[in-house]
Amino acid sequence: xxVVSQHPSRVICKSGTSVKIECRSLDFQxxxxxxxxxxxxxxxxxxxxxxEGSKATYEQGVEKDKFLINxxxxxxxxxxxxxxxxxxxxxxxxxxxxxxxxxGYTFGSGTRLTVV
Amino acid sequence: QKEVEQNxxxxxxxxxxxxxxxxxxxxxxxxSFFWYRQYxxxxxxxxxxxxxxxxxxxxxxxxxxxxxxxxxxxxIRDSQPSDSATYLCAVNLGGGAxxxxxxxxxxxxxxx
Numbered sequence: 001x002x003v004v005s006q007h008p009s010r011v012i013c014k015s016g017t018s019v020k021i022e023c024r025s026l027d028f029q030x031x032x033x034x035x036x037x038x039x040x041x042x043x044x045x046x047x048x049x050x051x052e053g054s055k056a057t058y059e060q061g062v063e064k065d066k067f068l069i070n071x072x073x074x075x076x077x078x079x080x081x082x083x084x085x086x087x088x089x090x091x092x093x094x095x096x097x098x099x100x101x102x103x104g105y106t107f108g109s110g111t112r113l114t115v116v
Numbered sequence: 117q118k119e120v121e122q123n124x125x126x127x128x129x130x131x132x133x134x135x136x137x138x139x140x141x142x143x144x145x146x147x148s149f150f151w152y153r154q155y156x157x158x159x160x161x162x163x164x165x166x167x168x169x170x171x172x173x174x175x176x177x178x179x180x181x182x183x184x185x186x187x188x189x190x191x192i193r194d195s196q197p198s199d200s201a202t203y204l205c206a207v208n209l210g211g212g213a214x215x216x217x218x219x220x221x222x223x224x225x226x227x228x
Contacts, residue, residue, distance in 0.1 A: 043218040043219060043221055049215055093160075105150070107160055112157075
């Protein structure tokens with residue numbers, strides 16, 4: 001089945017630094033990848049949609065200069081949280097939709113970001 | 117504004133009984149509907165997808181969709197303690213280019 005690998009699973013960083021999260025589709029080509037954020041006891045909120053080879057589309061209220069998304073290949077998308085602040089601490093989850101799947105949204109295992 | 121509403125629970129069900137989870141959505145253009153299970157600290161895992169009105173069964177799980185009422189539900193038969201989790205309802209407009217809009221989830225507890 002479709003597998004999405006997300007790395008790292010957990011990261012602690014200092015306020016003001018940047019953190020990069022990787023999302024890889026291991027056994028299929030992901031034309032579109034999605035990035036979600038989940039705060040404690042809240043649901044997943046879509047942050048942005050990235051399409052291979054083009055600019056990401058950000059949801060309303062999400063700062064594109066703060067959350068940089070790169071989808072340079074059909075198997076890799078990265079999310080960089082720039083100048084992280086404690087309020088950016090959250091669970092970040094990617095998902096991928098591939099040409100071969102029946103709109104099956106496969107999720108990565110998530111990244112727990114803690115900014116101190 | 118697309119919205120997906122779920123009762124947050126907790127919903128407590130005895131082991132072996134049927135658990136019924138409900139979800140309503142606001143966008144009439146929604147075409148694809150999903151139920152995910154999420155354990156604490158983990159990412160969601162897909163349980164069921166449904167696209168047409170009616171029932172769809174997969175093992176102990178049955179998804180029900182009523183587009184006229186903008187309502188989707190999930191039934192879990194013969195509930196097991198391992199089914200205890202948060203169940204997320206998600207919808208999208210049907211295309212693979214669209215992300216999902218999630219409800220806040222229903223916390224289900226199966227009592228042994």
